[in-house]
Amino acid sequence: MHEFSLVEALFEEVDRWTRDHPTAVVESVRVRVGPLANVEPTIFRLAFEQLAALRTPTPRLELEEEPLTVACLNCGQVTEAVPQRLHCRQCGATDVRVQTGDRILLLSLTLLYPKSSFFVEDTRCEKPSP
Ligand SMILES: [Zn+2]
Numbered sequence: 001m002h003e004f005s006l007v008e009a010l011f012e013e014v015d016r017w018t019r020d021h022p023t024a025v026v027e028s029v030r031v032r033v034g035p036l037a038n039v040e041p042t043i044f045r046l047a048f049e050q051l052a053a054l055r056t057p058t059p060r061l062e063l064e065e066e067p068l069t070v071a072c073l074n075c076g077q078v079t080e081a082v083p084q085r086l087h088c089r090q091c092g093a094t095d096v097r098v099q100t101g102d103r104i105l106l107l108s109l110t111l112l113y114p115k116s117s118f119f120v121e122d123t124r125c126e127k128p129s130p
Contacts (some may be wrong), residue, residue, distance in 0.1 A: 003039060006104065007047040013106055014059075024111040026059040034066040034101035035083045041065075057112075068101030 010031065018024055029048075033039050041063060048061045070081045072088035078099055079089035087094045 003043040004047040004051075006039065007044065007051050010048075010104075010106060011051055014109060017109060018111065021111060021113075024113050025057055026055070026109055027057070027112045028060040028062055028110040030062040030064070030107040030109070032064050032066045032105040032107050034103050035068050036098060036102035037066075037104050039104060064107075066101050066103070066105065069099040070096035071099050072096050 010029070014026060014029060018026060033041060033044065045061060045063060048063075052058045052061070068081050068083060069078055070086055070088065071078045072090060072093055073095040074093035075088060075091040077088060077090035081087065081089070081096070081101075083101075086096055086098070088096055
């Protein structure tokens, strides 16, 4: 499915960002999706949950919608639009260029740095006393 390969690419991007932070774990991934990005949010979320479940701890998805805006090639105004009717709200022209709303953006990652002392204490507990 289309959304699954998008989420796979998203996690590749996440891994690229976290490569320089080997002790960090990803707590959450914030993504913005536009209405013209050709993504079904429900399926995207489902794909994310399935691929996120393979990771420990399981990262959380924060999904937000990017507003759809168009730049008018007639009057130059940038206005909001709806996917069914791309036109300028200022002058009504249909000669417009999509400004935002046709993309998927990885906005931010929340990383956690587990304390190394926690693991040291854990190891001590499992050792038999001399
Ligand atoms: Zn216009």
